Amino acid sequence: xxxxxxxxxxxxxxxxxxxxxxxxxxxxxxxxxxxxxxxxxxxxxxxxxxxxxxxxxxxxxxxxxxxxxxxxxxxxxxxxxxxxxxxxxxxxxxxxxxxxxxxxxxxxxxxxxxxxxxxxxxxxxxxxxxxxxxxxxxxxxxxxxxxxxxxxxxxxxxxxxxxxxxxxxxxxxxxxxxxxxxxxxxxxxxxxxxxxxxxxxxxxxxxxxxxxxxxxxxxxxxxxxxxxxxxxxxxxxxxxxxxxxxxxxxxxxxxxxxxxxxxxxxxxxxxxxxxxxxxxxxxxxxxxxxxxxxxxxxxxxxxxxxxxxxxxxxxxxxxxxxxxxxxxxxxxxxxxxxxxxxxxxxxxxxxxxxxxxxxxxxxxxxxxxxx
Amino acid sequence: xxxxxxxxxxxxxxxxxxxxxxxxxxxxxxxxxxxxxxxxxxxxxxxxxxxxxxxxxxxxxxxxxxxxxxxxxxxxxxxxxxxxxxxxxxxxxxxxxxxxxxxxxxxxxxxxxxxxxxxxxxxxxxxxxxxxxxxxxxxxxxxxxxxxxxxxxxxxxxxxxxxxxxxxxxxxxxxxxxxxxxxxxxxxxxxxxxxxxxxxxxxxxxxxxxxxxxxxxxxxxxxxxxxxxxxxxxxxxxxxxxxxxxxxxxxxxxxxxxxxxxxxxxxxxxxxxxxxxxxxxxxxxxxxxxxxxxxxxxxxxxxxxxxxxxxxxxxxxxxxxxxxxxxxxxxxxxxxxxxxxxxxxxxxxxxxxxxxxxxxxxxxxxxxxxxxxxxxxxxxxxxxxxxxxxxxxxxxxxxxxxxxxxxxxxxxxxxxxxxxxxxxxxxxxxxxxxxxxxxx
Numbered sequence: 001x002x003x004x005x006x007x008x009x010x011x012x013x014x015x016x017x018x019x020x021x022x023x024x025x026x027x028x029x030x031x032x033x034x035x036x037x038x039x040x041x042x043x044x045x046x047x048x049x050x051x052x053x054x055x056x057x058x059x060x061x062x063x064x065x066x067x068x069x070x071x072x073x074x075x076x077x078x079x080x081x082x083x084x085x086x087x088x089x090x091x092x093x094x095x096x097x098x099x100x101x102x103x104x105x106x107x108x109x110x111x112x113x114x115x116x117x118x119x120x121x122x123x124x125x126x127x128x129x130x131x132x133x134x135x136x137x138x139x140x141x142x143x144x145x146x147x148x149x150x151x152x153x154x155x156x157x158x159x160x161x162x163x164x165x166x167x168x169x170x171x172x173x174x175x176x177x178x179x180x181x182x183x184x185x186x187x188x189x190x191x192x193x194x195x196x197x198x199x200x201x202x203x204x205x206x207x208x209x210x211x212x213x214x215x216x217x218x219x220x221x222x223x224x225x226x227x228x229x230x231x232x233x234x235x236x237x238x239x240x241x242x243x244x245x246x247x248x249x250x251x252x253x254x255x256x257x258x259x260x261x262x263x264x265x266x267x268x269x270x271x272x273x274x275x276x277x278x279x280x281x282x283x284x285x286x287x288x289x290x291x292x293x294x295x296x297x298x299x300x301x302x303x304x305x306x307x308x309x310x311x312x313x314x315x316x317x318x319x320x321x322x323x324x325x326x327x328x329x330x331x332x333x334x335x336x337x338x339x340x341x342x343x344x345x346x347x348x349x350x351x352x353x354x355x356x357x358x359x360x361x362x363x364x365x366x367x368x369x370x371x
Numbered sequence: 372x373x374x375x376x377x378x379x380x381x382x383x384x385x386x387x388x389x390x391x392x393x394x395x396x397x398x399x400x401x402x403x404x405x406x407x408x409x410x411x412x413x414x415x416x417x418x419x420x421x422x423x424x425x426x427x428x429x430x431x432x433x434x435x436x437x438x439x440x441x442x443x444x445x446x447x448x449x450x451x452x453x454x455x456x457x458x459x460x461x462x463x464x465x466x467x468x469x470x471x472x473x474x475x476x477x478x479x480x481x482x483x484x485x486x487x488x489x490x491x492x493x494x495x496x497x498x499x500x501x502x503x504x505x506x507x508x509x510x511x512x513x514x515x516x517x518x519x520x521x522x523x524x525x526x527x528x529x530x531x532x533x534x535x536x537x538x539x540x541x542x543x544x545x546x547x548x549x550x551x552x553x554x555x556x557x558x559x560x561x562x563x564x565x566x567x568x569x570x571x572x573x574x575x576x577x578x579x580x581x582x583x584x585x586x587x588x589x590x591x592x593x594x595x596x597x598x599x600x601x602x603x604x605x606x607x608x609x610x611x612x613x614x615x616x617x618x619x620x621x622x623x624x625x626x627x628x629x630x631x632x633x634x635x636x637x638x639x640x641x642x643x644x645x646x647x648x649x650x651x652x653x654x655x656x657x658x659x660x661x662x663x664x665x666x667x668x669x670x671x672x673x674x675x676x677x678x679x680x681x682x683x684x685x686x687x688x689x690x691x692x693x694x695x696x697x698x699x700x701x702x703x704x705x706x707x708x709x710x711x712x713x714x715x716x717x718x719x720x721x722x723x724x725x726x727x728x729x730x731x732x733x734x735x736x737x738x739x740x741x742x743x744x745x746x747x748x749x750x751x752x753x754x755x756x757x758x759x760x761x762x763x764x765x766x767x768x769x770x771x772x773x774x775x776x777x778x779x780x781x782x783x784x785x786x787x788x789x790x791x792x793x794x795x796x797x798x799x800x801x802x803x804x805x806x807x808x809x810x811x
Contacts, residue, residue, distance in 0.1 A: 027554075027555035027556040027561060027562075029555075030555065030556075031556075207556070208556075214554065214556055215554075215555070215556040216553045216554055216556070219553070228734075231727075231729070235727040235729060239725060239727070244724065244725035245724060245725065245726070245727075245730070246724070247717075247722040247723065247724050247763075248722060248723060248724075300552070345712075348710065349710045349773055349781065350781070352708060352709075352710050353708045353709060353710055353773055353774060353775040353781040354708075354775050354780065354781050356708045356775075357549060357706055357708055357775045357777075357778050357779075358549070358778065359553060360549040360550055360552060360553025360554070360706070361553070362613065
């Protein structure tokens with residue numbers, strides 16, 4: 001081997017060594033953002049969602065034990081109170097929510113009312129294990145909603161829980177579903193938790209592992225989920241009920257939370273989830289202690305950062321302007337719903353084109369090779 | 372002088388050279404393709420690319436290519452894998468390379484969204500290799516065999532370099548700035564990746580590498596450094612981007628530029644010497660055969676020289692319009708993201724629909740379609756066909772598409788007033804592609 005080749009081999013070994021080792025000190029800015037998202041957004045939101053789900057189970061225990069208007073009101077309020085923080089976790093619905101199928105166990109939409117009725121009519125003993133074995137379209141938030149709400153007709157709900165022939169079984173199922181929901185919500189929070197839990201958050205904010213090999217992969221996870229969520233909200237949660245896929249014929253039956261009239265709140269909480277990830281805070285504080293993706297975007301293109309923030313605000317304002325209930329609005333206040341669709345769509349476009357470009361995000365819909 | 376040189380060149384092309392390096396090339400190629408096929412099984416890509424999509428984007432003239440039913444695609448890839456093994460081992464070499472090339476090409480002709488430059492390279496190599504005597508038992512081969520393979524690899528680098536001679540790449544350091552700033556945790560030098568000068572350095576170095584590496588490989592004195600540069604370049608890009616087999620294919624393929632006896636030298640260095648082949652072991656081909664070989668090589672490489680320049684026949688920035696973009700070695704050249712919706716109108720009733728791509732395509736297909744005008748046209752045709760099947764009379768399909776190229780502000784990519792259901796694909800310029808926005 002001549003001298004040239006020896007020199008060249010030495011250089012090759014050096015390069016291979018360089019690309020193989022890691023350096024935790026670089027990319028401090030993105031690591032700070034990740035840590036902030038974990039501490040200020042992800043973990044608090046999941047903990048709150050789990051706590052509210054547990055509180056909902058307690059409230060539902062009361063209505064199961066003594067179904068009357070007061071306990072029903074409290075259970076319905078607890079459902080709504082649990083629903084908001086859960087929807088505010090939507091922009092980080094990756095990880096355990098998807099991998100362990102906890103997301104669909106907690107919130108599959110739509111559920112199948114006929115199958116839930118079949119469960120009520122069945123004689124199989126109800127237990128937590130039994131609920132675990134049910135398909136996702138027979139449990140979770142919307143199964144509970146079906147048993148707790150009937151649009152504005154609380155009397156019908158109470159009748160079903162008290163005087164109906166299957167009232168006892170219905171109450172038993174309601175209680176079991178609520179406790180299963182609380183357990184699953186707790187499991188999800190635990191799976192993310194760094195202390196005594198599954199530690200998924202550690203994988204995410206301390207990249208260099210097989211799940212998140214680089215800081216970029218961790219940032220990409222948040223960006224991808226936000227883009228996907230905005231698209232889902234526009235096309236599925238607004239566009240379809242509005243009838244954009246059916247030649248202008250509204251499909252109010254496709255709203256997400258019809259019986260509880262919570263669809264608009266669901267949409268707003270989901271957009272807020274994107275907002276929280278973008279701003280890096282769940283609060284409305286004027287001076288948040290940390291910043292999310294906004295910090296990275298602003299460092300590269302301040303004007304775009306302002307546009308994203310404005311687009312989120314515009315989407316929230318447009319949703320707030322939709323008169324309730326949603327199922328009526330999609331038929332008689334179509335302009336307001338269309339405005340919300342346009343605003344959320346615009347948000348998706350900004351995130352999916354310019355934010356993705358500025359952050360160098362790889363829109364990862366699979367793990368195929370490039371070029 | 373020129374008339375004297377030509378016979379010497381022809382004689383040189385048909386002179387016997389040690390077959391060791393082309394055999395090593397064949398073994399490496401077969402082994403890497405075996406791994407590539409195995410990855411399709413391991414990653415579940417056979418299902419996600421060929422079984423899960425309900426609609427596919429077609430190559431012109433290959434609309435008839437479709438996934439096999441049932442377990443057919445798994446059998447198809449199993450045959451492809453066995454053929455790749457056949458290439459590596461040299462058993463039934465020619466049948467193996469033809470079988471591999473056909474099965475590989477068929478699979479990747481199913482859906483245009485799966486196009487990758489290195490898949491195109493693999494198909495090109497299969498075409499070349501199908502005509503080369505690379506089977507077992509050969510001690511020497513005519514020199515043109517070696518140069519055919521060198522030529523094919525050289526095309527990738529040279530035209531990859533020429534493609535980088537664009538204003539965005541050279542004078543804006545884009546998309547390199549975007550890519551580097553997203554990878555600041557790169558080992559040791561990642562801290563520099565946020566610097567603007569680093570992006571310029573990488574951009575210019577990348578272009579210089581692509582343009583200069585082939586001449587450097589051909590010159591004995593610079594060859595070792597050029598090959599180390601190849602290894603370094605591909606290792607770095609592999610770390611920065613998700614490039615799968617491409618870096619390994621190029622690292623292995625570039626060994627073809629080493630002296631043809633390099634495997635024997637390596638064996639000797641490892642203490643396992645292999646005897647050199649006996650020179651002049653080949654029968655001299657007839658003049659007609661020589662002319663045939665030279666004409667075939669000339670035509671093949673003329674095609675490869677012309678293809679990357681066909682974009683000049685179209686108006687606008689090729690990176691924006693993507694007319695003449697594929698099959699041109701535009702490797703890792705752009706950062707482009709888009710969003711598309713189809714708006715459908717039934718003229719006779721005035722009824723309107725919005726057809727989101729998610730109703731037809733997988734998320735990967737949506738991503739690929741959203742920035743490529745010819746795929747957007749195919750999507751419009753899919754939507755029109757669907758609405759016709761649903762009983763909508765003469766549906767008009769207009770596309771609401773925005774895209775961002777190399778960090779530019781998002782801009783409309785497609786003229787939203789044009790009914791794409793009435794537009795046809797083809798080689799002509801697509802007038803409904805709007806101009807690329809200026810500036811960055």
